[in-house]
Amino acid sequence: MDKFEKAMQQIAQMTEEDRMKMIESKKKLCICGECSTYNDCARENKELLYCALGKSPTCITDENGCICRSCPLIEQMGLEHEYFCTRDSERGQRGI
Numbered sequence: 001m002d003k004f005e006k007a008m009q010q011i012a013q014m015t016e017e018d019r020m021k022m023i024e025s026k027k028k029l030c031i032c033g034e035c036s037t038y039n040d041c042a043r044e045n046k047e048l049l050y051c052a053l054g055k056s057p058t059c060i061t062d063e064n065g066c067i068c069r070s071c072p073l074i075e076q077m078g079l080e081h082e083y084f085c086t087r088d089s090e091r092g093q094r095g096i
């Protein structure tokens, strides 16, 4: 089991309230707002944390570079993918 799978296991054991608090705290670390792929629509809708919450529902369709590899969550959560806003969450891209 790798780092990401262990983190998923821990999150699955959390209460819904704790999970929501964790999502809000991780959103503060998300650097998508500084990325050239991120756009006004995503900003207006306060979209962040695509790696966990899944791709942008309607705002982002074009890929113009991804800075996820510079985000602290990559190391913290053991993420292996990028372009979460257009391609899906880490779980989705892993197919789990």
Ligand code: SF4
Pocket: 026, 029, 030, 031, 032, 048, 049, 050, 051, 052, 067, 068, 071, 072, 073, 074, 079, 084, 085
């Ligand atoms: S890995 Fe990417 S999508 Fe996830 S929090 Fe960091 S910048 Fe945002």
Ligand code: SF4
Pocket: 031, 032, 033, 035, 036, 037, 038, 050, 065, 066, 067, 068, 082, 083, 084, 085, 086
């Ligand atoms: S997921 Fe990657 S490509 Fe998409 S906005 Fe965040 S940093 Fe940019």
